[in-house]
Amino acid sequence: MIRQSLRHKxxxxxxxxxxxxxxxxxGTVVAYDLHVYQQTLRDDMRTQAELLGHMCAPALTFDDQRLAQENLSLLRLRPKVNAGxxxxxxxALFARYAAPDQKPVIPSSAGQPGFQFQEGKMLLFQPIYDNGELIGTVYLRADYEMMDRFIDYMMIGVLAALLAMLSAWLVGRRLNEVITRPILNVxxxxxxxxxxxxxxxxAERFGDDEVAELAESFNKMLSDIESRKRELENSNREIAREAEQRSFAQQEVMRLNAELEQRVHERTIQLELANSELAMAMQEAKSANQAKSAFLSSMSHELRTPLNAILGFAQILTSDKLPSTLAQKKEFANHILKSGRHLLALINEILDLAKIxxxxxALSMEPVALADILQECETMMAPLAGQRGTRLLFPAGVTVNVTADRTRLKQVLLNLLSNAIKYNRDGGAVVVDCTAGTAGTLRLSVQDTGMGLTAEQVRMLFQPFNRLGQESGAEEGTGIGLVVTKRLVELMGGSIGVSSSPGVGSVFWIDLNTTLPVPSPAEGLPPLPELPYRMRDNITVLYVEDNPANLKLVQEIISFRPELRLLTAPDGQLGLALARSHLPDLILMDINLPGIGGMEALRLLRADPRTAHIPVIALTANAMPRDVERGIAAGFFRYLIKPINIEEFTEAINSTITWLAERAQPVDGGQQGGINDQPGRHPERQHTRRG
Known part of the structure; x- marks a missing residue:
């Protein structure tokens, strides 16, 4: 790189x-001048064209080429115009003109109006109008000296640049003494x-300007450097002393590193142990995932099994190509009903397991009288035991109370009793026993005389879809009941176990905590008075349902009751209108309705004095416990869950009719008592859950 002096810079x-x-x-002056030149030339040619067109208009009108030629000859007075x-x-060409020293290049026909540039010439086609009518076109061709003018300006610019450089050189020589000399001295x-x-x-100082201040600052910097140099020499001696101390510190660091390596080794061993535990946890998670996949596969199989029977027999009943007798139709319908109930039980137990x-x-833990629970279970299981020829033996004189959820405890016992009956031998027995345990517990056992279970079957017993080891499918079952039973017992603070001997039978037992008895809330309450009443000849029932199939099913059920008259509505709005106009005795209400839902419809019925006394029964597929609780709290008289159980449905209708009859007009002609006795406050209001 060539070094340049400050002067040259x-x-x-x-x-x-x-x-x-x-x-x-x-450049600005040249651009402006060229623009003005071009605009002036354009305006001049346009003016000349308009004047020539005005002069030649009569010649074009009367087709006088001589006059037109004379007018064009006047262009010789315009030396810049070469042709016209x-x-x-x-x-079509009418007349033309060309300058004497120019080659006559004239188009044979008129072009597009406006300016054109061609070979250093400016061309113009200007239309001629007379009274708004086009009578011809004027063509002019003139010299366009734009490039010549531009070259002249370039020569002027070069000369001016040379003069500017000369001026700069003269100014630089004068400034050299004022500016560069002090700087060069520094x-x-x-x-x-x-x-x-x-x-x-x-450095020497010249004058009193910024360059002089620069020299002064440079001198001050040199003074500072001189002072720093002395301090650096002192610092070097201090660094030498610190180097000895650093050497000692390095030895200490080496010792600490050795200790750190020992600690790292210990941490590595701990990490390996943690990794081993993590691998075991991952293996357990993998096993759980495989169990989940197996559960889903089994659940799919179990759901499809009853559906196969339902859909298969339904296709036979609806097929014209497969005729069947009345007895066969009844048999097929029984198979559909049996499979449907089995499918419903499976769905309910799957939902119970999922909720658990x-x-x-949510459990309601309270003191429960075990004698009442056993009596209810014996009453419910006696028909099933009678069908199988199995004897049921329950203990007598049980006075122990346990801490449990009454409904869930009953569900646990029914599951154990149902399994004991189903997997028993012909003519066998089921023995229920209560024995005192340790530390305030009670053992409740259910013993059967069935085929018993092997040790491997007992080990896999409380897994989903293991139906007491009966994989052959000889007995129907969901295979989830024992899983739900075990979870419920553990949630109630108890434990469950089993002991079995192949060929002898099995004993399932549960341990629960005992508690002191408490008086029943219903004790001491007077019975409801039996009022004389007059029965109605017919009862009007309003059914609000948007599903046609469900509506048809209820219509068929009601058709067997001649004393019942059925009104139907496909949505809540029409249901409210029918209730207010017909004032039915009873309303069946779906919850999920288009427009106004069942809950809102119930609220509107209660708010209207004309319909506030009408009992409303919920008939819905909303089967979750929170849905049932909301429905009962909202004021439904009964809460029935789909699919419809005809016996439960009939019982709900009958109990409501009985309730209506008790509050009907007395025989002696007294006032009707049902208006103020709203069904939402009836103490017998309950809900029905199937499965």
Whole structure:
């Protein structure tokens, strides 16, 4: 790289400032002048064309080429115009003119109106109008000296640039003494300091401007460097002393590193142990995932099994190609009903298991009289035991109370009794026993005389879809009941177990905590008075349902009751209108309705004095416990869950009719008592859950 002096740089700066400014100024003037020249030439040619067109209009109108030629000859007075022509309305050449020293290049027909540029010439086609009618076109061709003018300006610009550079050189010479000399003096002192290392040298100061301040600052910097140099020498001696201390510290660090390596080794061993535990946890998670997949596969199989029977027999009943007798139809219907109930039980137990696993089960723990529970279970299981020829033996004189959820305890016992009956032998027995346990517990056992279970079957017993080891499918079952039973017992603070001997039978037992008996809330309450009443000849029932199939099913059930008259509504809005106009005795209400839902419809019925006394029974597929609780709290008289159980449905209708009859008008003609006795406050209101 060529080194340039400050003087040359200053000269270059001056030239770079002056030259662009001058070029911009000249360029602006040239551009403006060329623009004005072009615009002036355009205006002049347009004016000449308009004047020529005005003069030649009569010649074009009367087809006088001589007059047109004379008018065009006047263009010789315009030396810049090389040629001209007139065209008639059809665009054909009418007359033309060419300068004596120019080659006559004239188009044979009129072109598009406007300006054109061609070979350094400007061309113009100007239409001629007379009273708004096109009568011809004027053509002019003139010299376009734009490039010549531009070259002249370029020569002027070069000359001006040379003059500017000369001025810059003269100015630079004058500024050299004022600016560059003091700066060069500072540079000279700096080179000497760098070469010799002598920081005691100082630069000379000239004048009292910024350059002089620069020299003063440079001298001050040299003074600071001289002071720092002395301090650095002192610091070097201090560094040598600290180096000895650092050596000692390094030895200490090496000792600490050795200790750290020992600790790392210990942590590594701990990490390996943690990794081993993590691998075991991952293996357990993998096993759980495989169990989940197996559960889903089994659940799919169990759901499809009853559906196969339902859909298969239904297709036979609805097929014209497979005729069947009345007895066969009845048999097929029984198979559909049996499979449907089995499917419903499976769905209910799957839902129970899902709620238990998700922690959504809310238990009401309270003292429960075990004798009452056993009596209810014996009554419910006696028909099933009678069909199988199995004897049921329950203990007598049980006075122990246990801490449990009454409903869930009953569900646990029914599951155990149902399994004991189903997997028993013909003519066998089921023995229920209560024995005192340790630490305030009670053991409740259910013993059967069935085929018993092997040790492997007992080990896999409380897994989903293991139906007491009966994989052959000889007995129907969901295979989830024992899983739900185990979870419920554990949620109630108890435990469950089993002991079995192949060929002898099995004993399932549960341990629960005992508690002191408490008086029943119903004790001491007077019975409801039996009022004389007059039965109605017919009962009007309003059914609000949007599903046609469900509506048809209820219509068929009601058709067997001649004393019942059925009104139907497909939505809540129409249901409210029918209730207010017909005032039915009983309303069946679906919850999920289009428009106004069942809950809102019930609220509107209760708010209307005309319909506030009408009992409303919920007939819905909303089967979750929170849905049932909401329905009962909202004021439904009964809460029935789909699919419809005809016996439960009939019992609900009958109990409601009995309730209506008890509150009907007395025989002696007294006032009706049902208006103020709203069904939402009836103490017998309950809900029905199947499965």
């Amino acid at each position: 200053l000269l270059g700066v001056i030239a770079m400032v002056m030259l662009p400014a001058m070029l911009v100024s000249i 022509a007139l065209y008639n309305a059809r665009g 540079a000279h002192v700096a080179r000497e300091v760098v070469a010799t290392g002598d920081v005691s040298r100082r 696993e998700s922690g959504a089960v």
